[in-house]
Amino acid sequence: MSEELVRNYLENNHQLKLICNKQEELRKQVLKQIRELEYDIYQPRIRALYDERDAKIQELREKKDEKISDGDKQIDTLLPVISKVDRIIAFLKVKIVDLTIADTAVNTYGDNYCESLGYLFDDEYLKIKLFIAENSKPKNKYSLIAIGRCTFNEHLCKLPYSYGLPTYEHGWYSLKQQIIDRPTIKELKEYLQKWKTKILSQLTGNFAEIKKEYEEVLQTYTSKDFEALKQYVCKKCGFFYTSKEISSISIRNNVTCPNCRENMVKIETGR
Numbered sequence: 001m002s003e004e005l006v007r008n009y010l011e012n013n014h015q016l017k018l019i020c021n022k023q024e025e026l027r028k029q030v031l032k033q034i035r036e037l038e039y040d041i042y043q044p045r046i047r048a049l050y051d052e053r054d055a056k057i058q059e060l061r062e063k064k065d066e067k068i069s070d071g072d073k074q075i076d077t078l079l080p081v082i083s084k085v086d087r088i089i090a091f092l093k094v095k096i097v098d099l100t101i102a103d104t105a106v107n108t109y110g111d112n113y114c115e116s117l118g119y120l121f122d123d124e125y126l127k128i129k130l131f132i133a134e135n136s137k138p139k140n141k142y143s144l145i146a147i148g149r150c151t152f153n154e155h156l157c158k159l160p161y162s163y164g165l166p167t168y169e170h171g172w173y174s175l176k177q178q179i180i181d182r183p184t185i186k187e188l189k190e191y192l193q194k195w196k197t198k199i200l201s202q203l204t205g206n207f208a209e210i211k212k213e214y215e216e217v218l219q220t221y222t223s224k225d226f227e228a229l230k231q232y233v234c235k236k237c238g239f240f241y242t243s244k245e246i247s248s249i250s251i252r253n254n255v256t257c258p259n260c261r262e263n264m265v266k267i268e269t270g271r
């Protein structure tokens with residue numbers, strides 16, 4: 001019995017080795033085939049397809065960029081006239097309002113000291129008044145405050161406008177500035193005397209240029225020159241919106257004149 005068992009053991013062991021060797025051979029062979037398929041046959045084809053795709057995409061992008069850049073160049077030649085007319089119209093629409101600033105316009109909190117120093121700048125299109133106002137600081141307890149009103153809105157004329165002043169004001173202002181703080185009123189007034197010109201030039205910003213441009217526009221054009229651009233007109237005061245302006249205004253039922261609250265009339269134009 002035991003002899004047969006040993007024989008079977010040896011025989012089976014032999015067969016097992018044969019099978020394992022074949023399996024190993026098969027694995028190696030197929031792995032080789034797989035590598036060939038992967039690296040020798042398909043990878044170059046796939047790479048070639050990627051390259052072909054990338055080249056086509058690149059070509060499309062380059063053509064698009066070229067056309068966009070051509071368009072931008074054309075736009076650059078169109079824009080100056082558009083900007084010029086938009087600006088002229090903005091100037092023609094400037095509303096002349098009373099810019100007077102009362103000596104009581106600025107108020108301080110509690111019993112804090114407040115004094116008007118009068119106008120630093122007094123022009124028909126811009127008024128700037130200075131005030132001394134006591135603040136809540138322990139040492140530099142007096143502030144030199146400037147407030148101003150300008151006919152031109154902030155899109156046309158850039159004026160300093162800051163929040164957090166130690167004062168409160170009634171009404172609308174185009175300019176608000178806390179110029180400097182000093183321990184005494186006397187020092188503040190001395191500072192003002194010494195630096196008046198510099199303060200003035202800092203506060204008025206580009207006003208002088210804008211005023212010049214405005215007066216030139218008024219000498220050269222009237223709103224009648226731009227009839228063809230008017231899309232909505234107020235029959236009462238003549239105020240108008242161009243089609244470009246109206247596109248940025250949300251219209252519910254009627255377009256109302258901002259000056260007299262009348263319903264504006266729509267003008268049918270070719271464009």
Ligand SMILES: [Zn+2]
Pocket residue numbers: 234235236237238239257258259260261262
């Ligand atoms: Zn009106």
